[in-house]
Amino acid sequence: MRLIERERIDVVPLTAVLLASVSFFGPFAALKENRVVDGQIIRGFELLGGGLGAGVLILGALTLVVALSGGGGKTRNLVYSFAGVACLWITAVLLVRAGALLGQAGEAPRVSPAIGFWGLPGASYVLIDHSRRQAPRWRSLMLTVCALVPVCLIFSDGRGAAISVFQEWLERQDRFLDELIVHVRLFVFAILGATVFGLPLGIIASKNKRIERLVIAFVDVVQTIPSMALFGLLMAPLAALSRAFPLLRSLGLRGIGAAPALIALTLYALLPIARNAIVGIASVPLPALEAGRGMGMSRRQLFWRIKWPLALPYILTGLKTASVQAVGNAAVAALIGAGGLGIMIFQGLGQAAPDLILLGVLPLILMAVLVNRGWELVIRRAVSPGLLGEVL
Amino acid sequence: MTLEWRNASKAYGKKRAVNDFSLEVPKGELLVLVGPSGCGKTTSLRMINRLVDPSSGKILVDGRDVSEIPVTELRRHIGYVIQQVGLFPHMNVAENIGAVPRLLKWNKVKIQARVRELLDLVGLPADDYSEAWPAHLSGGEAQRVGVARALAADPPILLMDEPFGAVDPLTREVLQREFLRIRSTLKKTVVFVTHDLDEAIRLGDCIAVMNGGRLVAAAAPGELLLNANPFIRDFTGEDRALRRLARLSVGDTIGQTTPIAPGGYGDSGTPTGLIRTDATLKEALSLMLEAGESSLNAVSPSGRHMGKLTMENLLENAAGIGVS
Amino acid sequence: MRRWIGLFVYLVVLVAFFIPSILEPVLQFFFPGANEWIFPRESLIKLTTEHLLLSLLAGAVAAVIGMGLGIAATRRAGRPFLTLIRDVSSLAQTMPPAAVLALAIPFLGFGFKPVLLALVCYSTLPVLNNTLAAIENLPRPVLEAARGIGMSRLQVLLQIELPLALPVIGTGIRICVVINVGTATIGALAGAGGLGSVIVAGLTRNNPAWVFQGAIASASLALMLNSLLLAAEHGLQPAILRNHIDGNSALSA
Numbered sequence: 001m002r003l004i005e006r007e008r009i010d011v012v013p014l015t016a017v018l019l020a021s022v023s024f025f026g027p028f029a030a031l032k033e034n035r036v037v038d039g040q041i042i043r044g045f046e047l048l049g050g051g052l053g054a055g056v057l058i059l060g061a062l063t064l065v066v067a068l069s070g071g072g073g074k075t076r077n078l079v080y081s082f083a084g085v086a087c088l089w090i091t092a093v094l095l096v097r098a099g100a101l102l103g104q105a106g107e108a109p110r111v112s113p114a115i116g117f118w119g120l121p122g123a124s125y126v127l128i129d130h131s132r133r134q135a136p137r138w139r140s141l142m143l144t145v146c147a148l149v150p151v152c153l154i155f156s157d158g159r160g161a162a163i164s165v166f167q168e169w170l171e172r173q174d175r176f177l178d179e180l181i182v183h184v185r186l187f188v189f190a191i192l193g194a195t196v197f198g199l200p201l202g203i204i205a206s207k208n209k210r211i212e213r214l215v216i217a218f219v220d221v222v223q224t225i226p227s228m229a230l231f232g233l234l235m236a237p238l239a240a241l242s243r244a245f246p247l248l249r250s251l252g253l254r255g256i257g258a259a260p261a262l263i264a265l266t267l268y269a270l271l272p273i274a275r276n277a278i279v280g281i282a283s284v285p286l287p288a289l290e291a292g293r294g295m296g297m298s299r300r301q302l303f304w305r306i307k308w309p310l311a312l313p314y315i316l317t318g319l320k321t322a323s324v325q326a327v328g329n330a331a332v333a334a335l336i337g338a339g340g341l342g343i344m345i346f347q348g349l350g351q352a353a354p355d356l357i358l359l360g361v362l363p364l365i366l367m368a369v370l371v372n373r374g375w376e377l378v379i380r381r382a383v384s385p386g387l388l389g390e391v392l
Numbered sequence: 393m394t395l396e397w398r399n400a401s402k403a404y405g406k407k408r409a410v411n412d413f414s415l416e417v418p419k420g421e422l423l424v425l426v427g428p429s430g431c432g433k434t435t436s437l438r439m440i441n442r443l444v445d446p447s448s449g450k451i452l453v454d455g456r457d458v459s460e461i462p463v464t465e466l467r468r469h470i471g472y473v474i475q476q477v478g479l480f481p482h483m484n485v486a487e488n489i490g491a492v493p494r495l496l497k498w499n500k501v502k503i504q505a506r507v508r509e510l511l512d513l514v515g516l517p518a519d520d521y522s523e524a525w526p527a528h529l530s531g532g533e534a535q536r537v538g539v540a541r542a543l544a545a546d547p548p549i550l551l552m553d554e555p556f557g558a559v560d561p562l563t564r565e566v567l568q569r570e571f572l573r574i575r576s577t578l579k580k581t582v583v584f585v586t587h588d589l590d591e592a593i594r595l596g597d598c599i600a601v602m603n604g605g606r607l608v609a610a611a612a613p614g615e616l617l618l619n620a621n622p623f624i625r626d627f628t629g630e631d632r633a634l635r636r637l638a639r640l641s642v643g644d645t646i647g648q649t650t651p652i653a654p655g656g657y658g659d660s661g662t663p664t665g666l667i668r669t670d671a672t673l674k675e676a677l678s679l680m681l682e683a684g685e686s687s688l689n690a691v692s693p694s695g696r697h698m699g700k701l702t703m704e705n706l707l708e709n710a711a712g713i714g715v716s
Numbered sequence: 717m718r719r720w721i722g723l724f725v726y727l728v729v730l731v732a733f734f735i736p737s738i739l740e741p742v743l744q745f746f747f748p749g750a751n752e753w754i755f756p757r758e759s760l761i762k763l764t765t766e767h768l769l770l771s772l773l774a775g776a777v778a779a780v781i782g783m784g785l786g787i788a789a790t791r792r793a794g795r796p797f798l799t800l801i802r803d804v805s806s807l808a809q810t811m812p813p814a815a816v817l818a819l820a821i822p823f824l825g826f827g828f829k830p831v832l833l834a835l836v837c838y839s840t841l842p843v844l845n846n847t848l849a850a851i852e853n854l855p856r857p858v859l860e861a862a863r864g865i866g867m868s869r870l871q872v873l874l875q876i877e878l879p880l881a882l883p884v885i886g887t888g889i890r891i892c893v894v895i896n897v898g899t900a901t902i903g904a905l906a907g908a909g910g911l912g913s914v915i916v917a918g919l920t921r922n923n924p925a926w927v928f929q930g931a932i933a934s935a936s937l938a939l940m941l942n943s944l945l946l947a948a949e950h951g952l953q954p955a956i957l958r959n960h961i962d963g964n965s966a967l968s969a
Contacts, residue, residue: 296466
């Protein structure tokens, strides 16, 4: 340990090198004849022909040397970011090469990523995350773009056609887009609904301890119920309502489909939104309120000029949490016929077709990450810089 | 503006926080409300800007009953400074100071100019501070901003609730001195709450001592220290004589009591010690004790000999003889 | 007191559902149109036990791993990894549990064990996050005082850091178990058994009575465990800290 401190050895990139070697020495991909059979496993190093192997070796050695020597921060960062971007490029090249190895046999020959596949992207994440610590924001953005270029490239010019997920996508392009839109719509409407109900609920609750306790107890119970159970629980009463009132039925309210899904997703999103509104308003420092009242602010001015902006980081964080959750829960909604990306996941599970599962899961995860990032940007923009140091 | 409590009382349930409190503050005077915690001084202060409404009695500002003035209107024309400062953490220093002018819908240019002027007044360079965030200010800086914010719309009345109570002793002294300087340039009617008697004596034109919700005495600082009321004697402490000496400067005393006698230095012989005329009598006493002398030569800051200060002068002043 | 009432109610509901002679008339009342009321393949008791076992087992493993990682990352030797671990865990926490489960299946296969593993992976995160937050936010003067009176690093960890961090870590473990109960329900789709299989069977066979009993049973199970752990958490807190409720969990949740 002493050694590491004295020699200023950088340990984190060593993990990245370790991760990357999983890709080279572990099972990188499986060459399959169709979607269900177990394929022929290949390791990453088998695909390192024609100078690429030398490149990988040099890159690995360079990273190791820089991490182990006590060099300056700037050189280190440069090497790490370069290596991080390169990792993703290498992944893309390896995939394309694996595709080239496929025979023409079988109805739908494909390359399925195996467990070792994730090593290189993992290493890339570790390196870029580690190097962007001291770098300005525009550079981390540029790095991300650089890293993603090869992914887009191989899909756009057909070289990635052999990759299994891509094949699944080719088979159902239109359907995929429809379900994606349904998914987005589900979660956007759920968040809108939960905001419309949850924010005023939280604001009202923060004025009165008894209401606050009731609201918290209710949203806590809802949040604790498993999502699948909540979807299930809503089916029967909604079906009954729809039977009893034809008007409601004509409005689209039924036991299955979008109605119960939206209601359940909205209920789920209430917790983070309402609770964070309560916590946020409770967090407003009393002296600030006292000063505001003392200088002659009306109730409305006190709310909009003091309470609201000070509670905003909490409220927006609640919206972020609720949105990320809703993206995931909306996938479960497919079970009660609401559609969305969940359809592909559950179909994939039903048919034991991992590639189809991936087709549903990857966009789902990407969406969750993007929604999370998006809200973080909003928070950074909307919240006064005077508060950022403290609460975020 | 003049200020007056007329038989003001405030009851919380059975407990009377303020009981039949009557007092008048003339225009431009600084009244200090002082007393042990829970004596009703803060409640009395908060009656003025109606953060507390009296259960009975009334408060008059310039002869007008405050309960007849719209509450936001009233407060916008009364500066208010509290111990915890209460800067708005989401606004920078300039925005904090401009808060009341914005409520009063001043135009932007005027607000900006006023903010610079005020930062200058409280001794914070505008270029360094107007963009700063409250979270990054020290306690003393924050309270300077707090005072600037209270003065922003040039209110004729300033209410200060233990404004320097949360800062360290050194900073407190600096802030008190600055506040005296600011006050001498802006003649405002000020009500100042503190539990620190030294602060009260240092700043107040008039000190009102409260206990158990009642006014015990209200007097100029010098008189108050001579008051025979047992509570006040207790409150002012065993060293009230020293406190009296601390209020008076050598220069004042010399002028009053010892006309400069040409040639002679009186019976106690030629003193060897020197004291500046702007020193306090308390410092003079300390110097005499240290030097083992019964008199000192008083010199003006420029070095001119102004006269002699004797132990007798000190004893007279400590006992309160000849004090206004 | 109120806590115990809640716990009792959930327990009564759950147990009542185990007894066919109580359950059947209830279902017949609510779902007169169904042709079969009680899920015939497995008894609810067995499914509940399976579900409980899956959630608690995963929770226990996740608690050990999460706390271990959290403690390791806050030691001197682990410091270089602290930001990486925090970044990875907050990124991973944005992934929906259903997605993690589905993602694990292609690699791990169907059945109880793969789902268990997926649950462990996902539910480690809240424990890890809370452990990190709890230890990182301990007041520095307390730690310095502990070092100052001559405690070794291990003593500081065992006698100061962990006892003070325990309530927050406890919250993490409760969240982890509740998440597990929910995700385990979806796990039925991956062949993990449990109460989810009743709901899934009800959905595919179009039998609302099955959906209902599975949903109520899994909901009461989750609520019951939540109340139980909440009570335990309350017991963990030193009496003096009890009024200090979760201000920062709102920002990090």
